Amino acid sequence: MAESKFAVFEGKFPCHTCKEEVTSLRLWRESLELTWMCTKKHLSKASLTMTKKDYERKNREQENRSQTA
Numbered sequence: 001m002a003e004s005k006f007a008v009f010e011g012k013f014p015c016h017t018c019k020e021e022v023t024s025l026r027l028w029r030e031s032l033e034l035t036w037m038c039t040k041k042h043l044s045k046a047s048l049t050m051t052k053k054d055y056e057r058k059n060r061e062q063e064n065r066s067q068t069a
């Protein structure tokens with residue numbers, strides 16, 4: 001297969017270990033995991049499904065807040 005196993009995204013992602021800002025991450029196609037590595041070679045990981053759930057929950061919380069206000 002010629003296709004790469006991951007896609008690279010640019011942005012700002014804090015290292016989980018030292019909080020250094022990393023400017024790109026990889027989205028692994030098979031596992032749907034996000035990984036990024038700071039200059040000190042700490043590997044940070046996140047699951048895309050977790051991220052999506054967190055995002056949806058945050059949206060819902062904001063909706064609730066605007067309804068009660």
Ligand SMILES: [Zn+2]
Nearest residue numbers: 015018038042
């Ligand atoms: Zn680090």
